[in-house]
Amino acid sequence: MHPKNIAIQDFSYELPEDRIAKYPMAQRDESRLLINKEDRLTEDIYFHLDQHLPSDALLVFNNTRVVEARLHFKKYTGSIIELFCLEPADTYADITTAMLQKQRVLWKCLVGGAKKWKEESLVLPITVDGTTITLKATKQEKFPDSFLILFEWTDAALSFAEILHHAGVIPLPPYLNRTAEEKDKETYQTIYAKHDGSVAAPTAGLHFTDRLFKKLAAKNIHTGFVTLHVGAGTFKPVKSNTLEQHEMHTEFIEVAELFIQQLIQHLAGTIIPVGTTSLRTIESLYWLGVKVILQPAIMPADLQLYQWDAYELPHNNINATTALQALLQWMQAHNMPQLITKTQIIIAPGYSLKIASAIITNFHQPQSTLLLLIAAFNSNWKKMYAYALAKGFRFLSYGDGCLIWKHKI
Template identity: 65%
Template sequence: MIHPKKLSINDFSYHLPDEKIAKHPLAKRDESKLLVFKSGKISESQYKHLDVYLPEESLLIFNNTKVVEARLIFTKPTGGQIEIFCLEPHDQYADITTAMLQKGKVLWKCLVGGAKKWKEEPLAKFIQHDKFDVIIEAKKIEQKTDCFIIELSWNNADLTFAEILHIAGLIPLPPYLNRDAEEADKHTYQTIYAKYDGSVAAPTAGLHFTEELFKKLDDKNIKRDFVTLHVGAGTFKPVKAATMDEHEMHTEFIDSHIKLIEHLLQHQPKPIIAVGTTSLRTIESLYWLGVLMSTEQAKINEKVPSLSQWDAYDLPQNISLEAALTALTNWMKSNQLERLITKTQIIIAPGYQLRVAQGLITNFHQPQSTLLLLIAAIVGDDWKMIYNHALNKDYRFLSYGDGCLLMKG
């Protein structure tokens, strides 16, 4: 099989008319269409009937990251507007949660809309909130090749940065929706189980789940557990390279409790199904971190390792899931860690063999995207049949659209 480095993104294209992109969600989340692909065959349903299509005692893995209001609009004294889009924390912070809990001021990597209009003077934003007023100030600290380092400070030292964003920021809707965020998006662009602040895009496969659906899954003894992967703006990064070895995959923060890793181990050999590409990327990354632990123990005792783009293809391929996850949990225990917080850059593309998951629940993704490569890694060339079927049957595409259940093999 061709190495993923040699794949051409042009082979993963299809025509997506704008009218097929869902601009708003359905009123009832679980009434979205569900395309089921199993054993080479397609069937159709709705999310509210998902329990019918999942094997009993399956384990669903959800991403409980929470979308933050990452867009801050500042108005200059001259009336011009500057938009600061908070991408991820400065490298001085150990992880996103630590950065989100900073009080008084914080350093953040940001995109700046209207940067040429912003000279060196600080920007200020005044917000009236309940019983107190908040003044937020933004200073340019450094310009990088792909972002600015911005110092954001505020006059109420009791408020965390997460609270500041909730008070003053706007939800960062995907650019392909081509509309401004509305008040309703604060609720609809968030899963019902979102817990940890840090994402600038929702793990959209989870948007279809309701308490009623969870009850039906419970009744069928379908388990669930949670990982945290904070989705970065890189998830929308287009692939512009001719082949994938010239494309730099975006890096994202993952945060997994040792109990989750032990749960994955104990659940073998019953099915594990990822809800969303971010959940899949996280649990597959846990396997490869375990491979690192079992092969390079002497090199990594002092710090938590991270995964680079091609590790899943360059590391040994013969380590069992049990051996990898056991090595990972043993390393965490020896270092007295209950949570594993690190970064992953792995790319899942055709040629990749799933190590942890047996299936994926996901939305329909953009043409020529790394997310579509991930789909093709699971179903092979059948992705074309699946997407053509969805287009012909008027499925709604992308973040607020319908979705599918894809079973391996």
């Protein structure tokens, strides 16, 4: 069955409010881990993850960094206007380029209290190292569900990423139903976060600590890093009856040539993405390779993935090695040590996994595209989630997680 015909109501379950973890565990790697292998469920904690993985496995992490994307401006009337920075304007090549802009930048934003904001510019004073600077926001254009905002600031030495760090608030997921606290700046960030650009954390990675990485390395378990900047669309609910009417969110990915070579070296073994974003990235690499095989003359500006590409591109005789090697050769031909592009692919039941052997991930919301992705891995997700609820596992971003092995065909 084509995923377009999937009924989202089949991917629902009852999630009581008190099962949503409002705060993380005091020790990250002591979060509980549910293991689903060959439909046998067992339990452990993340600190013992090395005991459940084969040596020479490759764990793939998303090293994006969550930015303080919520900005609160006060009007002269006293009312608050919140600007939630979603993604840069299309004029920038990628998120990193936009984040490094100085003095001015264009950004797509959600506007809380938009009806109260007429045409005047909003001004926010910011104190940086004892000096007060001014951040100004001006509406440029209205989109169906967002606005294009021009941000300008008075300190020419500061990048937009630095402005957000000093002026913004961490954008906690809406289902936590609480305001962000100072400690969220640390706890809602992986310890290996590197590249500014996400408005949501790759939460499966929140459980990893330095001492856990040492244990993994001691067992000769390898680590690789990709960058997928998580957008607010990751929380976008599926409101249509079937997937055909749902528009999947698009996200930026950045992958180094050296990582693709590392991926190729491990294809015959075990490759485990940590989180749905890491999975989406490595599976996207396969389909990008298919595209360059089908369209050898495609230019870098045109190479990206759309929602149904994984189900509609002809690929019968193209294995993962062939696709990734083709992508590498295409990058080298275009002198691209780093691949930067966008992916919109949706992974749902009916999808055939090309690279991943298992996934480490949190428990996801009912009727979400993230839950559909889990169902593509293992059709018995309902049994697993029912077990987790019955056994007191903590759900969603700050909750516990699971190691799910791919169903053998």
